[in-house]
Amino acid sequence: MKNQEKSNTYPIRTSDQMKYLKSILNDSQFKISIIIPVYNVENYIKNALDSIVRQTIGLKHLEVIMVNDCSTDKSGKIMDEYANKYKNFTSIHLHENSGAAGRPRNVGIENSTGNYLMFLDPDDYYTEDACEVLYGRIVADNVDIVFSRYVYVFENKIQRCHSIFGDLDEIKVKKIDEEPGLFTIPPSVWTKIFKRSFIVENDIRFPEGIPAQDLTFVVHSFLEANGIVYLNNRFLFNYNRIRDSKGDKGISRNKNKKNLMGMIQAYHKTFDLLKNYGKEEFYPTLFKGHLQFWMDGFIISNTSSIEKRELLETIGFLIEEFNKYDTELNKRYMTLLFNNIADKRYYDAISLSEIIKNFIETQNKLEKEKDDLQRILDSSKNELAEHLTFTGYIKYKSKNIAFRINKRFKWNIKSLYIKLKNFFVNTKDRIFKLYIQLQGFNPSIRYDDLTLILPYRKTNDPDREENLDITLNFFSKIGINNMIISEHSDKSSKDYLIKKYAHLFNSFRVCTVFANGQLFNKSRAINKGVLESLTQYVAIVDVDCITKKENVNRAIKLLKKGYKVVHPFDRKVTDIIDKKTFQKKFDFHTIKTTVQNRPWADGGIVFWDKNSFINIGMENENFSGWGGEDNEIMIRADLFNLKQYRIDDTLYHLYHHRPQKRTQNNVEQLQKTRQMTKELCLDEINRWPWVIEAKKRLC
Numbered sequence: 001m002k003n004q005e006k007s008n009t010y011p012i013r014t015s016d017q018m019k020y021l022k023s024i025l026n027d028s029q030f031k032i033s034i035i036i037p038v039y040n041v042e043n044y045i046k047n048a049l050d051s052i053v054r055q056t057i058g059l060k061h062l063e064v065i066m067v068n069d070c071s072t073d074k075s076g077k078i079m080d081e082y083a084n085k086y087k088n089f090t091s092i093h094l095h096e097n098s099g100a101a102g103r104p105r106n107v108g109i110e111n112s113t114g115n116y117l118m119f120l121d122p123d124d125y126y127t128e129d130a131c132e133v134l135y136g137r138i139v140a141d142n143v144d145i146v147f148s149r150y151v152y153v154f155e156n157k158i159q160r161c162h163s164i165f166g167d168l169d170e171i172k173v174k175k176i177d178e179e180p181g182l183f184t185i186p187p188s189v190w191t192k193i194f195k196r197s198f199i200v201e202n203d204i205r206f207p208e209g210i211p212a213q214d215l216t217f218v219v220h221s222f223l224e225a226n227g228i229v230y231l232n233n234r235f236l237f238n239y240n241r242i243r244d245s246k247g248d249k250g251i252s253r254n255k256n257k258k259n260l261m262g263m264i265q266a267y268h269k270t271f272d273l274l275k276n277y278g279k280e281e282f283y284p285t286l287f288k289g290h291l292q293f294w295m296d297g298f299i300i301s302n303t304s305s306i307e308k309r310e311l312l313e314t315i316g317f318l319i320e321e322f323n324k325y326d327t328e329l330n331k332r333y334m335t336l337l338f339n340n341i342a343d344k345r346y347y348d349a350i351s352l353s354e355i356i357k358n359f360i361e362t363q364n365k366l367e368k369e370k371d372d373l374q375r376i377l378d379s380s381k382n383e384l385a386e387h388l389t390f391t392g393y394i395k396y397k398s399k400n401i402a403f404r405i406n407k408r409f410k411w412n413i414k415s416l417y418i419k420l421k422n423f424f425v426n427t428k429d430r431i432f433k434l435y436i437q438l439q440g441f442n443p444s445i446r447y448d449d450l451t452l453i454l455p456y457r458k459t460n461d462p463d464r465e466e467n468l469d470i471t472l473n474f475f476s477k478i479g480i481n482n483m484i485i486s487e488h489s490d491k492s493s494k495d496y497l498i499k500k501y502a503h504l505f506n507s508f509r510v511c512t513v514f515a516n517g518q519l520f521n522k523s524r525a526i527n528k529g530v531l532e533s534l535t536q537y538v539a540i541v542d543v544d545c546i547t548k549k550e551n552v553n554r555a556i557k558l559l560k561k562g563y564k565v566v567h568p569f570d571r572k573v574t575d576i577i578d579k580k581t582f583q584k585k586f587d588f589h590t591i592k593t594t595v596q597n598r599p600w601a602d603g604g605i606v607f608w609d610k611n612s613f614i615n616i617g618m619e620n621e622n623f624s625g626w627g628g629e630d631n632e633i634m635i636r637a638d639l640f641n642l643k644q645y646r647i648d649d650t651l652y653h654l655y656h657h658r659p660q661k662r663t664q665n666n667v668e669q670l671q672k673t674r675q676m677t678k679e680l681c682l683d684e685i686n687r688w689p690w691v692i693e694a695k696k697r698l699c
Contacts, residue, residue, distance in 0.1 A: 030061060030063035031116060031135060032057075032114045032118050033062075033063040033112035034119070035104075035108030035119050036066045036067065036119070039097075040071045041123050042073040044122060045122040048121070048123065055129075056132045057135060061131075065111055065112060066083070067108050069097055069101075070093075092108075100208070100210055100211050101206070102207050102210065102213035106206050109199065112196060116135060116138060116193050116196055118131065118190075119189045124190060127237065130237060133231070137231070141172070141227065143227025144227050145222070150236070153239060155242050163185075165230075168233075170233070172228070174227055180282050187215045188237075190237060204224065205217070211266065212263045212266035215290065223279060256302070261311060261314065270286070284325040291322055292331070298312075323338060326585065447481045450481075450552075451483070451534070451539070454541050455486050455526050455540070457489045458496075461656065463655075467544045471541070471543060471546055475541075478552065481506040482507040483508050483509075484529045485509075488513045488521045489514070490514065492510070492514075494510040521623070521624055522629060523623050526618075530610060530614070535610070536609070537609060539552075539555070540608065541604075542605070545652065546654070547569065547651060554647055555568055556607070558645050564609045565606065565608055565609075566646075566647070567602075567646045569604070569646070569650050571597065572598065573652075576591055579654060601651065604653065605651060616637060616639075620632050620669060628669065628670045629666070639676065640678065640681075
């Protein structure tokens with residue numbers, strides 16, 4: 001278990017803390033060796049080095065090793081100036097450029113003498129207490145690694161990096177297995193302090209000549225470490241993003257073929273580390289962010305089609321491995337790209353990436369033009385205010401000028417609109433054809449118009465709970481936005497369900513009707529869920545049932561065309577027995593069981609126009625236990641001549657043992673409805689209390 005504790009509050013130091021620090025700071029040896037790889041950073045390196053000079057721990061305790069990787073600007077000269085000025089600054093010049101920071105960092109490790117190691121990129125800089133805080137904690141806790149959060153520094157703002165740990169003060173673990181979430185934090189070797197003996201004795205080094213080498217180094221250190229502390233509420237480092245905005249990107253941020261291929265090599269080395277340590281289960285946690293980051297770089301790169309295919313073939317294995325875990329990605333288009341690559345459909349992946357790139361570039365261009373127009377407007381108003389002094393004259397002239405500016409602004413907005421319209425006209429056919437070809441995706445289908453209602457009662461049956469998990473993950477994966485789990489039970493499972501599944505959907509709610517010891521009333525649960533829904537269409541879905549994405553799309557399309565009830569199957573059911581194989585990729589081709597004809601099958605999954613569902617009386621809450629309620633409502637749908645459609649396919653049922661509690665009451669209710677005319681049925685349902693209540697709510 002991870003141990004969450006309050007951190008020491010350095011550098012706001014009490015007298016006891018000062019005594020403690022003095023006792024551990026021994027002048028006979030450097031406490032920390034700071035290693036800085038240097039390449040063409042003449043505009044930034046002084047700021048980085050000065051941040052070391054200002055450290056509150058005292059400069060005399062720090063050894064600074066600067067390693068010049070054959071810079072072609074004045075970086076080497078600046079290094080030498082600091083080495084001449086400060087006796088504990090060492091300047092090392094490599095004879096051949098290594099192409100990435102790995103080699104300079106390794107040289108720094110080999111030449112270090114301090115008890116602990118820290119790293120600093122020459123375009124970033126420390127806060128004044130960074131070394132003191134990290135050193136104090138790593139010595140006090142006797143662990144191998146301590147690190148903290150950082151801030152992004154832009155031209156006009158500072159922004160804190162994201163943390164998955166909320167407002168926890170710190171995370172402290174003995175082994176990484178206790179909190180794999182630490183793998184999701186960007187590797188950022190420059191935010192950490194390491195025990196040097198730990199790094200040397202375990203032969204932990206940076207891969208050389210490739211970008212992303214810090215990922216491999218940090219993962220290796222995490223896997224070996226005996227003790228890791230993450231200071232979640234300390235911000236000790238400044239990550240320079242001003243350099244990016246000026247177009248002066250570092251080597252690792254250039255998205256060319258060499259850089260992208262080098263990142264893949266680093267990913268392979270890191271994956272091999274996980275295998276060697278028998279920790280493959282950490283793969284999706286660790287690589288989810290990195291593979292998406294790589295793919296974003298691939299999309300915006302200017303590589304040729306031949307280079308793109310070579311890159312995809314090289315990274316393909318890693319994405320295939322990732323897809324085995326069925327981990328939800330942050331962006332929908334990423335899922336399409338990953339699936340295409342895993343299935344070796346490289347042409348489709350390249351085509352889709354080019355469409356996304358065109359869209360991003362056009363969006364950025366339009367955003368820039370809009371910002372330029374706003375600046376023109378603001379500038380004109382400011383100029384007007386400076387030159388006009390008399391109040392009445394100001395009002396007159398400002399209206400006149402504002403009118404002309406506004407006219408110009410509207411003209412430009414119209415121009416932007418035309419450009420945007422032309423862009424979509426040129427690309428919409430390609431997008432439509434590509435998505436149809438790859439995923440059966442129909443851009444005209446809006447899942448926002450649909451809510452899935454899932455009636456539920458928690459049981460001790462592990463099969464049913466497993467089926468719930470598979471069902472919810474499946475519908476999330478295909479893009480369902482709105483999910484309501486509607487309970488009829490003695491005790492609510494709302495907190496458990498929200499904690500486990502809310503992140504899967506844009507809108508996720510749990511409604512509870514308390515059973516007070518009664519049998520599970522599926523009808524009552526369904527009715528409650530439908531009334532809580534906010535969409536025009538609903539689908540009533542059993543815990544154990546799923547259907548293909550194309551059937552969901554078709555059902556929505558049919559409802560929009562005027563059908564009131566759509567079944568995504570035609571009284572045929574296929575059991576999914578090998579659930580583990582199926583849920584790896586939700587691949588229906590892996591299902592080998594025989595299709596069963598079920599002439600009586602009216603439930604499982606049914607799509608409804610919500611108003612029609614309410615107008616025919618909703619589900620009959622006079623039913624109790626299981627059995628017959630699905631058939632009974634369809635008898636009423638026939639009586640009221642609702643326009644219905646059955647898609648010629650099978651319903652997929654996640655197999656489980658079915659001990660059902662049928663009651664004689666259910667048989668009688670079903671027989672009663674079968675004998676009704678439309679008029680008698682209408683009279684009956686208008687007296688049902690849940691229908692009366694529903695119509696009041698709708699009014």
